[in-house]
Amino acid sequence: MHHHKNLLKQTILLLALSCAVATAADNPPSDASIRELLSIMEVRKTVDNMMPQVFAMMQNTVREATKGEPVPPEGQKMIDKMMADTQAAIQDELAWAKLEPLYTRV
Numbered sequence: 001m002h003h004h005k006n007l008l009k010q011t012i013l014l015l016a017l018s019c020a021v022a023t024a025a026d027n028p029p030s031d032a033s034i035r036e037l038l039s040i041m042e043v044r045k046t047v048d049n050m051m052p053q054v055f056a057m058m059q060n061t062v063r064e065a066t067k068g069e070p071v072p073p074e075g076q077k078m079i080d081k082m083m084a085d086t087q088a089a090i091q092d093e094l095a096w097a098k099l100e101p102l103y104t105r106v
Contacts, residue, residue, distance in 0.1 A: 044100075054090060
């Protein structure tokens with residue numbers, strides 16, 4: 001959980017720095033300078049490192065919801081499908097190809 005807070009802090013810091021650079025400069029920052037900042041701050045690596053943590057939190061939530069009790073096979077199939085669908089959706093939404101343009105627009 002502590003690592004998750006650090007990742008969130010890094011992301012917020014990145015956004016704040018991007019805004020500060022954009023408002024402080026006479027000219028808006030170039031895509032290249034923003035990409036360089038993203039690279040220096042290892043934003044892509046941070047996002048990639050968040051995935052396993054998010055998935056582990058999801059698994060813990062399911063374990064807590066079932067209170068560690070065995071789940072009937074049909075229920076387990078539903079849980080597995082929901083987890084797979086949710087993980088795929090998260091991976092799709094947090095794909096760097098989608099995130100990078102959002103960061104460079106800031």
